[in-house]
Amino acid sequence: MTTRPIRIAPSILSADFARLGDEVKAIVDGGADYIHVDVMDGHFVPNISFGAVVMKAIRAVTDKPFDVHLMISPVDAYLAEFAKSGADIITVHAEAGVHLHRTLQAIRALGKKAGVALNPATPVSAIQHVIDDVDLVLVMSVNPGFGGQSFIPESLAKLRQAKALIGGRDIDLEVDGGVTANNARAIADAGANVFVAGSSVYAGNDPATYADRIAAIRAAATGRTA
Numbered sequence: 001m002t003t004r005p006i007r008i009a010p011s012i013l014s015a016d017f018a019r020l021g022d023e024v025k026a027i028v029d030g031g032a033d034y035i036h037v038d039v040m041d042g043h044f045v046p047n048i049s050f051g052a053v054v055m056k057a058i059r060a061v062t063d064k065p066f067d068v069h070l071m072i073s074p075v076d077a078y079l080a081e082f083a084k085s086g087a088d089i090i091t092v093h094a095e096a097g098v099h100l101h102r103t104l105q106a107i108r109a110l111g112k113k114a115g116v117a118l119n120p121a122t123p124v125s126a127i128q129h130v131i132d133d134v135d136l137v138l139v140m141s142v143n144p145g146f147g148g149q150s151f152i153p154e155s156l157a158k159l160r161q162a163k164a165l166i167g168g169r170d171i172d173l174e175v176d177g178g179v180t181a182n183n184a185r186a187i188a189d190a191g192a193n194v195f196v197a198g199s200s201v202y203a204g205n206d207p208a209t210y211a212d213r214i215a216a217i218r219a220a221a222t223g224r225t226a
């Protein structure tokens with residue numbers, strides 16, 4: 001199991017968008033460590049979500065770090081806008097452009113933490129030569145584009161490989177897709193320390209349930225009983 005602090009990052013993709021500010025506040029009150037913001041362009045992934053304008057509007061609700069997952073290609077032209085609109089961690093996909101090294105440097109030059117995401121079919125070796133240019137590695141455990149999908153079991157082996165590549169570096173290992181209290185222990189054992197959870201936190205959109213769901217994932221990930 002990882003020795004890095006466990007962070008729970010609920011994805012607002014499954015929030016009730018008609019009450020988005022309240023939904024963000026509710027997960028903060030429920031114990032979220034990060035706010036995971038899924039930006040989809042209808043080109044890199046087959047779905048469109050929202051952009052920097054919406055993210056900026058919810059930035060005022062909390063001081064918690066915004067963990068922004070950009071499923072955009074090409075992405076470089078949008079980095080400054082997301083940085084200015086309140087992102088703390090900006091994660092781009094390794095598959096989204098041919099100049100990944102330049103993109104990661106651009107994120108750091110904006111004063112933000114740089115993350116790199118891997119689709120399920122992309123090998124860990126794709127980021128071997130940029131590992132010293134990132135603050136976070138995101139292993140997609142579903143094909144990106146939609147919330148509510150099932151965790152791909154092969155992701156556990158991939159997380160172990162990513163953890164081995166990270167070694168002793170100061171880099172977070174994030175898992176995204178199909179994360180629940182039932183698989184969080186195995187995921188933590190594979191080396192992840194940042195857990196994105198959309199539908200398993202927001203299902204039913206009842207704010208009264210969020211704290212228990214976040215606590216259950218955290219307890220499973222840390223090996224405690226909820």
Ligand SMILES: O=C(CO)[C@H](O)[C@H](O)COP(=O)(O)O
Pocket residue numbers: 011013014036038069142143144145146147148149176177178179196197198199200
């Ligand atoms: O990046 C994503 C999808 O592309 C989402 O962050 C992810 O799917 C979270 O949703 P869920 O926990 O419901 O799987």
Ligand SMILES: [Fe+2]
Pocket residue numbers: 011036037038069176196
């Ligand atoms: Fe995501």
